[in-house]
Amino acid sequence: MSKIRAVNPKIAPSILAADFARLGDEVEAVLESGADLIHFDVMDNHFVPNLTVGPTVLDSLRKRFDDAAFDVHLMVDPVERLVEEFLDVGASMISVHPETCRDLEKVLERIGDGGAKVGVVLNPETSETVLASCWDKLDYVLIMSVRPGFGGQSFMPEVLPKLSRVRDAIRRDNRDINIEIDGGISSSTIGAAAKAGAEIFVAGSAIFNSDDYAKTIAELRALAS
Ligand code: DX5
Ligand code: ZN
Numbered sequence: 186m187s188k189i190r191a192v193n194p195k196i197a198p199s200i201l202a203a204d205f206a207r208l209g210d211e212v213e214a215v216l217e218s219g220a221d222l223i224h225f226d227v228m229d230n231h232f233v234p235n236l237t238v239g240p241t242v243l244d245s246l247r248k249r250f251d252d253a254a255f256d257v258h259l260m261v262d263p264v265e266r267l268v269e270e271f272l273d274v275g276a277s278m279i280s281v282h283p284e285t286c287r288d289l290e291k292v293l294e295r296i297g298d299g300g301a302k303v304g305v306v307l308n309p310e311t312s313e314t315v316l317a318s319c320w321d322k323l324d325y326v327l328i329m330s331v332r333p334g335f336g337g338q339s340f341m342p343e344v345l346p347k348l349s350r351v352r353d354a355i356r357r358d359n360r361d362i363n364i365e366i367d368g369g370i371s372s373s374t375i376g377a378a379a380k381a382g383a384e385i386f387v388a389g390s391a392i393f394n395s396d397d398y399a400k401t402i403a404e405l406r407a408l409a410s
Contacts, residue, residue: 194406194409195221195222195363196222196405197224197386198215198220198224198398199224199388199392199393200223201226201389208242216250217399218398218402220398221385222254223254223255224389225243225257226260226389227271228333229261232261232262232285240273243271243276244275247274255275256277256385256387257278258280258327260282260285264282264292268295276301278304279301279302279303279304280304282306282333284308289318290322303322303323304327304365305319305326305327306326306328306333307327307347308329309330309331309344312347313351320360323362324361325363325385326364327367328344328364329367329368330342330367330369330370331367333368336390340371340374341369345378345381348366348378352381352382364382364384365387366385366386370388370391372401372405375388375408375409383409
C-alpha cells in the first residue's frame, strides 16, 4: 500500500507582485512574515508575453539573503544558458517548461548536478504524460493554474484532476517528489488545490496586495493544512 505523507504546506510568495522599487525590502518582509520560499518568475517576452528579471537580480538578493530558498521558475526559450546562469547565482530550485528544452532530461540532469532542486512545469494544457521520461530526475512538479505570463489571473480549477493524477502517480511509486501550484492562489482557492494534492503554494497578488503579509501567509497556510 502506498504511504500517505503528512502534509506540511509551503507558502511561496511570487515577487512578480512585489513593489520592484523596494524589491529587497519586500523579500525581507515576506521572509519575516513566514514565507518558506521566494518564487522568482523569469519571463522573456518570447515564451511568454511579458518581461521580468534575470540572474543579476537574483545575485543581489542571494547576497542579501544567504539562507533564503529561491524558487526560480524559468519561462524562457531557449532555457539552457539561463539554467547555467541561475545555478551560478545560487538558485535553490529551478523549474523549466518542457516546451523550452531541446533535451529535457539533459536540462534536468544539469539542474540537479548544479546543486538545485529539479522541477518540471506543466502549463494548463500540457499533459502529465511528458513526465514519463523524467520521474527519476525530479524533486518537484509545478502545475500552472493560470496561463503563464502575468500575475493576478483567475485560478483554473480544471487543472485539479491533472494535479491529482500526478499526486497518485507519485504515491503509487512512493517517490519523494513535491507538487507545487502556481497561479490564482488565494484564500478562496488554496483549499481545493491542497485537497487535490498540492504541497507548495505560489501566491503573488494574494500576498503582496494584502495589508498584512504575516496574517495572509498564516491564513493561506492554515487553509492548506
Ligand atoms: C505566472 C507566474 C506566477 C504569478 C502568480 O506566470 O508564474 O508565479 O506570479 O501570481 P498570482 O498569485 O497573482 O496569480
Ligand atoms: Zn511562477
